[in-house]
Amino acid sequence: MDNGVGCFAHVAFTRSQLGITFVQKSDLSRPRTGARRALVLAGGAISGGAFKLGGLAAFNRYLANASVNDFDMYMGISAGAFLAAPIAAGMHPMELVDAIIGEPTRLTRFEMTHFYRPNWREWVERPLLLARDLLTITPRALGALARSLPSALAATRRRAEDFLADPGVETARALAVPLLDELSQQAADRRRVGYLPSGLFDNATLEAYIRHNLERNGMPNSFRELKLTTGKSLYISATNINTAQGVVFGHDEDNSVTISEAVQASTAIPGFFKPARVGPPGREQDYCDAAVRKTAGISTAVRHGAELIVCYNPFRPFVNYRHRPVSSARSSIADLGMGVIINQAFRTLLHSRLRLGIEKLKLDANFHGDVVLIEPTETDQRFFQMNPLNFWTSAAAAEHGFQSVKRSLAKYDHTLRKILSAHDIRVDLDAVGDQLLPPDDERRHPTGAAAANKPAEASKRRRHLRVVGGGRG
Known part of the structure; x- marks a missing residue:
C-alpha cells in the first residue's frame, strides 16, 4: 500500500463485468471500530428503485451482526432519497419491499397513483x-x-x-x-408563465406518502430531530432549477425543508414531474431531480467523515457485444428504437460521472477509508430492458435486484469479509437465502429455508426498532 491504495484497489479500475467495485485505502490489519459508516443510494426511478430495494434486502441479510439501519449516515439521490429517508428513520428494507410488492405492515401500500398523479x-x-x-x-x-x-x-x-x-x-x-x-x-x-405544462405528473403525492408514513410510525420528519432522536445523519440532494446549483439537505446542511419535502425535491424528474416548489412560506424554491447534478453523492459522505461507504447504483450502461462474432445474432442498440437509445445515453451519462468520482477518490490523499460500490453487471440485459418509469415491473425488478446482489456477494465474499471485518462487521453468505420473497404459501406457513430466514430477519427488525425507541427515551 505504498501509494495509499489498498491491495484490492486495482479491482475497481479494471474494465470487466463486475457487480461490485472496491476502493480500499485503509489498513485492514488495524480494526476501525469507531469509523463512521455511510449508506449512499443513487437514483433509478421506479424499476431502479425496486431493483435497489431487492439488492438492499440481500445485502442486509448478508450482514450478520448489523443491518442497513445501523449506518451512521445516509445519502439519497432521486429514487435513492425515497428509500434512504425511511431506512434512516428505522424502516427495515423488507418493510419497504412489502409496501411495494408484498403485504404492507408498518408502511401503507405504495400505489400506482402515488407515482402517476397527472399535473x-x-x-x-x-x-x-x-x-x-x-x-x-x-x-x-x-x-x-x-x-x-x-x-x-x-x-x-x-x-x-x-x-x-x-x-x-x-x-x-x-x-x-x-x-x-x-x-x-x-x-x-x-406572459409570466409558459404555455406548456412544466411536467406530465405532480410528485407531491410522493411527499405526502413519506410524510404520512413517518408520522403514523412516530418517526421524525425533520433532519435535526432525526439526528437528535436516532443519532443518524440523513442527507438528500436536489437541483435548484433557477440557479442550476445542487443543494444538500441535512441537519447540518440546508434544513429549511422537511425530510418529505426534500424527497419530493430530489425525485422531481425533469419533464416527467413538475419541479417541486418547497421551502418556508414566502421563500420557496423550485427543485428538480438531484441526478441532474450528481449521480450518487459519495463526496458528501466523504466530506462528513465517512470511512466506510457502501454505495448502491442501479443505473449503468449495457455493454452490447454485437460486434463480436460469437454474438452476431444480437441486435444493435441503435436498431431498438428511440426509447432504448435514450435509456442507454442517460445511463452512460450518469455512470461516467460516478466513475469519475470514484477515480478522484482513489487519488484523494486525504481519504483513507473504504468504498464498496454495488451495481448490476454491465451485461445485465434483463434489467436494462425494464423501463425505468414502469410501475408494473416493480416486483420483477426487486427480485432481479436481489438475485443480482446475491451473485455479487458470493463472487466477492472473500474481499468483502476482509474490508467489512476491519469495520467490525461480520457477514454470513448462507443467510442471504435463495429469493427475495418466498412463495405465498410459504409466507403464510414458513418451512425450510423460508422459516430459517425468518428469525434472523425478525431479530434485525427488533434490533433497529430498539435503537429508534431508545433515542426517544
Missing part, C-alpha cells in the same frame, strides 16, 4: 392561457402599430403594397416580421 392544474390552465393571449395580444399588437409614428405606418403600407405587387417569400417576410416582433413583445410584456 392536472397546469394541463388545464396553460391551454386556457394560450387561448386568452391569442384573443387579446393580437388586437393589442395591431393597436400598438396603429399608434406608431407615421413613418412606421408608411413603411408598413409600402411593404404591404410590395407584397400585393409581387407576392413571394421575401415580400411576405418583410411585411410579417414587424407584426410578429410586436406580437412577441406584447406576449413578453404580459
Whole structure:
C-alpha cells in the first residue's frame, strides 16, 4: 500500500463485468471500530428503485451482526432519497419491499397513483392561457402599430403594397416580421408563465406518502430531530432549477425543508414531474431531480467523515457485444428504437460521472477509508430492458435486484469479509437465502429455508426498532 491504495484497489479500475467495485485505502490489519459508516443510494426511478430495494434486502441479510439501519449516515439521490429517508428513520428494507410488492405492515401500500398523479392544474390552465393571449395580444399588437409614428405606418403600407405587387417569400417576410416582433413583445410584456405544462405528473403525492408514513410510525420528519432522536445523519440532494446549483439537505446542511419535502425535491424528474416548489412560506424554491447534478453523492459522505461507504447504483450502461462474432445474432442498440437509445445515453451519462468520482477518490490523499460500490453487471440485459418509469415491473425488478446482489456477494465474499471485518462487521453468505420473497404459501406457513430466514430477519427488525425507541427515551 505504498501509494495509499489498498491491495484490492486495482479491482475497481479494471474494465470487466463486475457487480461490485472496491476502493480500499485503509489498513485492514488495524480494526476501525469507531469509523463512521455511510449508506449512499443513487437514483433509478421506479424499476431502479425496486431493483435497489431487492439488492438492499440481500445485502442486509448478508450482514450478520448489523443491518442497513445501523449506518451512521445516509445519502439519497432521486429514487435513492425515497428509500434512504425511511431506512434512516428505522424502516427495515423488507418493510419497504412489502409496501411495494408484498403485504404492507408498518408502511401503507405504495400505489400506482402515488407515482402517476397527472399535473392536472397546469394541463388545464396553460391551454386556457394560450387561448386568452391569442384573443387579446393580437388586437393589442395591431393597436400598438396603429399608434406608431407615421413613418412606421408608411413603411408598413409600402411593404404591404410590395407584397400585393409581387407576392413571394421575401415580400411576405418583410411585411410579417414587424407584426410578429410586436406580437412577441406584447406576449413578453404580459406572459409570466409558459404555455406548456412544466411536467406530465405532480410528485407531491410522493411527499405526502413519506410524510404520512413517518408520522403514523412516530418517526421524525425533520433532519435535526432525526439526528437528535436516532443519532443518524440523513442527507438528500436536489437541483435548484433557477440557479442550476445542487443543494444538500441535512441537519447540518440546508434544513429549511422537511425530510418529505426534500424527497419530493430530489425525485422531481425533469419533464416527467413538475419541479417541486418547497421551502418556508414566502421563500420557496423550485427543485428538480438531484441526478441532474450528481449521480450518487459519495463526496458528501466523504466530506462528513465517512470511512466506510457502501454505495448502491442501479443505473449503468449495457455493454452490447454485437460486434463480436460469437454474438452476431444480437441486435444493435441503435436498431431498438428511440426509447432504448435514450435509456442507454442517460445511463452512460450518469455512470461516467460516478466513475469519475470514484477515480478522484482513489487519488484523494486525504481519504483513507473504504468504498464498496454495488451495481448490476454491465451485461445485465434483463434489467436494462425494464423501463425505468414502469410501475408494473416493480416486483420483477426487486427480485432481479436481489438475485443480482446475491451473485455479487458470493463472487466477492472473500474481499468483502476482509474490508467489512476491519469495520467490525461480520457477514454470513448462507443467510442471504435463495429469493427475495418466498412463495405465498410459504409466507403464510414458513418451512425450510423460508422459516430459517425468518428469525434472523425478525431479530434485525427488533434490533433497529430498539435503537429508534431508545433515542426517544
